Amino acid sequence: MSYGIVRGTRFQILSKDDLDRIHWGTLHILEKVGVQVDSPTCRKLLKENGCEVDEEARSAKIPSHLVMEALSKKKSTITLAARDPKYDARLDLNHSYMCANGNGAVAVDFETGERRNSTKQDLVDSTKICDALPNVHVHWPMVSSTDVPASVVHLHDLEASLNNTGKHVMYETGVTLEDAKNLTAMGYAAAGGEKEYRRRPITSCLQCTYAPLQHDAGVMDASLEFAKNGVPLVFFTMPQPGATGPASLVGSMVVGNAEVLSALVMTQLASPGASVIYGLGIAPLDMKTTVRAGGSPEHAICSAMGTEMAHYYGMPSCVGVSGTAKEPGIQAAMDTYTGCVGPLLAGADLMCGIGLLEDSSCLHLEQVVIDNEIVGAIARLIRGEWADDDTLALDVIEKVGIGKNYLAQKHTMKYLRTDHFMPTLVDRRSEDAWSTTGKKTMRDSAREKVKEILATHKVPGLPDGANRDLAAIIEKAKKPLWGGESKVH
Amino acid sequence: MEEIVTQLKNAVINYEMETIADLAKKAVDQGVDPLVAIDKGLAEGIKTVGERFGKGEIFLPELVMGAEAMKAALAVLEPAVPAGQHRETAGKVLIGTVQDDIHEIGKNLVSTMLASNGFEVVDLGVNVPAQDFLKKAGEVKANIVAMSALMTTTMPRMAEVIAPLKKDNPSVKTIIGGAPVTDVYAKEIGSEGYSGDASGAVDVAKKLLG
Numbered sequence: 001m002s003y004g005i006v007r008g009t010r011f012q013i014l015s016k017d018d019l020d021r022i023h024w025g026t027l028h029i030l031e032k033v034g035v036q037v038d039s040p041t042c043r044k045l046l047k048e049n050g051c052e053v054d055e056e057a058r059s060a061k062i063p064s065h066l067v068m069e070a071l072s073k074k075k076s077t078i079t080l081a082a083r084d085p086k087y088d089a090r091l092d093l094n095h096s097y098m099c100a101n102g103n104g105a106v107a108v109d110f111e112t113g114e115r116r117n118s119t120k121q122d123l124v125d126s127t128k129i130c131d132a133l134p135n136v137h138v139h140w141p142m143v144s145s146t147d148v149p150a151s152v153v154h155l156h157d158l159e160a161s162l163n164n165t166g167k168h169v170m171y172e173t174g175v176t177l178e179d180a181k182n183l184t185a186m187g188y189a190a191a192g193g194e195k196e197y198r199r200r201p202i203t204s205c206l207q208c209t210y211a212p213l214q215h216d217a218g219v220m221d222a223s224l225e226f227a228k229n230g231v232p233l234v235f236f237t238m239p240q241p242g243a244t245g246p247a248s249l250v251g252s253m254v255v256g257n258a259e260v261l262s263a264l265v266m267t268q269l270a271s272p273g274a275s276v277i278y279g280l281g282i283a284p285l286d287m288k289t290t291v292r293a294g295g296s297p298e299h300a301i302c303s304a305m306g307t308e309m310a311h312y313y314g315m316p317s318c319v320g321v322s323g324t325a326k327e328p329g330i331q332a333a334m335d336t337y338t339g340c341v342g343p344l345l346a347g348a349d350l351m352c353g354i355g356l357l358e359d360s361s362c363l364h365l366e367q368v369v370i371d372n373e374i375v376g377a378i379a380r381l382i383r384g385e386w387a388d389d390d391t392l393a394l395d396v397i398e399k400v401g402i403g404k405n406y407l408a409q410k411h412t413m414k415y416l417r418t419d420h421f422m423p424t425l426v427d428r429r430s431e432d433a434w435s436t437t438g439k440k441t442m443r444d445s446a447r448e449k450v451k452e453i454l455a456t457h458k459v460p461g462l463p464d465g466a467n468r469d470l471a472a473i474i475e476k477a478k479k480p481l482w483g484g485e486s487k488v489h
Numbered sequence: 490m491e492e493i494v495t496q497l498k499n500a501v502i503n504y505e506m507e508t509i510a511d512l513a514k515k516a517v518d519q520g521v522d523p524l525v526a527i528d529k530g531l532a533e534g535i536k537t538v539g540e541r542f543g544k545g546e547i548f549l550p551e552l553v554m555g556a557e558a559m560k561a562a563l564a565v566l567e568p569a570v571p572a573g574q575h576r577e578t579a580g581k582v583l584i585g586t587v588q589d590d591i592h593e594i595g596k597n598l599v600s601t602m603l604a605s606n607g608f609e610v611v612d613l614g615v616n617v618p619a620q621d622f623l624k625k626a627g628e629v630k631a632n633i634v635a636m637s638a639l640m641t642t643t644m645p646r647m648a649e650v651i652a653p654l655k656k657d658n659p660s661v662k663t664i665i666g667g668a669p670v671t672d673v674y675a676k677e678i679g680s681e682g683y684s685g686d687a688s689g690a691v692d693v694a695k696k697l698l699g
Contacts, residue, residue, distance in 0.1 A: 287548035
């Protein structure tokens with residue numbers, strides 16, 4: 001069986017005409033309004049290639065032909081290779097893969113229940129759990145190691161991730177050129193050298209654009225460095241409809257599309273053929289609470305439309321899901337389900353991500369396990385059904401005849417394994433059986449599962465030599481920041 | 490005279506962003522005391538808008554439009570205030586997004602919320618170096634310095650402001666916020682104030698100055 005979620009059922013939100021109009025509208029905006037490009041290197045690159053650059057406004061107007069050229073150089077199939085090759089995620093526009101959410105800065109302590117800053121140990125634990133869960137396919141460092149010096153938080157996050165999962169590690173945001181060099185070097189060291197890394201990139205980087213229509217200098221300089229070094233990239237756009245994008249979802253799609261395409265232009269000009277994934281996570285600003293409405297139906301619809309847009313261009317998508325619940329429970333489950341089901345039905349290639357609450361801020365280990373179960377159910381929902389001789393089962397129906405049952409049929413055993421979702425947390429027992437075993441909630445069961453994974457799941461770490469190299473890169477990168485204040489806290 | 494002050498109040502309540510400046514000019518031409526026009530007109534209007542938002546009767550865009558209307562009228566009325574006189578405010582807040590961080594919307598929302606609750610807000614924008622916060626805090630005699638950071642990598646920039654700020658002027662309070670920022674972190678870097686969202690920032694500011 002192939003890795004990831006196999007998709008059969010699809011639903012469509014935008015028609016071909018809609019997609020054309022968003023595309024043409026985006027080209028219009030890129031030519032007429034342009035984007036802000038804070039990096040002088042990138043502005044120079046754009047100017048040399050025929051963009052109208054305003055140095056004072058730090059903006060660039062990008063002609064359509066440059067966008068079309070960039071699209072002609074993009075890759076349609078990108079394999080996110082894993083340290084353990086059985087976990088290779090081939091983004092081929094036909095499979096879906098799930099990530100856990102990432103870069104939270106807070107965790108609720110699994111033992112004490114205290115809500116506190118996240119630590120490297122939280123990252124180690126959550127990484128192990130993600131490694132063990134079947135419906136988390138690609139790894140994101142879920143929280144930041146805020147207990148290490150601030151200058152090397154990202155590097156520690158990558159080190160802890162690589163050592164505790166065999167799955168592909170996608171880190172979010174390398175925000176300076178130096179970050180990019182160090183993160184690349186760590187990827188090379190873990191893969192066993194540059195040549196092996198370029199053949200099988202076991203890490204990748206997700207970079208955020210800034211809505212509306214802006215590219216941060218450090219992020220873009222780092223992106224060009226990553227592209228040069230063979231590190232696959234996601235350009236992830238996040239306008240908030242009504243706030244940093246038009247309130248109409250399609251209008252925000254135009255803003256987001258302009259950001260992704262302009263980032264693609266710069267990357268393909270600098271490194272033709274670079275692996276770039278189309279990233280989009282558009283959730284409205286909730287106009288009553290001023291909080292981003294992660295996990296809302298609009299968030300799901302936008303992630304679905306983002307996938308359709310990516311596929312229109314022949315690019316794999318990486319789209320967002322999150323939730324605003326404050327604790328594992330009913331709202332959290334609703335957020336995850338609503339946020340995931342739409343984009344997965346639309347064919348999302350990579351979805352990021354499950355497991356964090358408070359809109360991608362706070363780690364609850366139980367939630368990772370619960371969300372894994374929800375994704376499992378959705379995977380079944382979207383697999384697709386088909387009628388062939390074996391599924392029609394006419395022979396079996398004839399054999400069993402009228403009024404009997406199918407329990408003792410080999411056909412039953414066979415299809416039970418492929419056609420029936422086998423839950424690990426959903427409790428389908430009778431009320432009687434449930435109450436005599438302590439009336440456990442799903443959260444209770446999830447806690448047990450977390451304990452079990454942490455106690456028993458073993459992940460082979462990197463070879464000693466690679467770990468020495470990683471430690472040396474981190475040590476060299478460590479420096480006191482800003483007048484001696486050297487820790488995040 | 491009283492009538493035009495009421496009109497100014499209503500213009501804020503009705504979000505008349507495009508026409509309120511003309512109304513303010515008319516008030517100045519008619520010899521209305523600019524401080525009265527601000528206090529009894531604009532401030533009363535934005536207070537009503539803020540209360541409606543707080544009760545969930547209106548949405549954020551309406552609150553922002555009300556604040557924009559007030560801003561347009563203030564641009565006319567403030568220069569007309571005679572030298573030496575000052576408007577009454579709930580306090581003066583210096584606000585900005587810290588260096589290396591260009592995220593704007595959260596900071597802008599806090600500015601709007603504070604302004605609609607009677608605070609005078611001086612907004613330094615985004616990517617603000619520590620020395621600018623420190624210099625401006627002294628210049629404008631801020632009661633509160635509010636900082637926003639949206640990335641774990643830029644959070645430490647807030648600590649960089651707080652330590653020297655407190656040394657120079659121990660009475661200045663600070664409020665921090667932004668997606669990765671927590672109450673725990675605020676305590677660690679010595680910020681008296683923290684808020685997880687824009688509405689909460691107003692209560693925190695009131696408490697700090699109360």
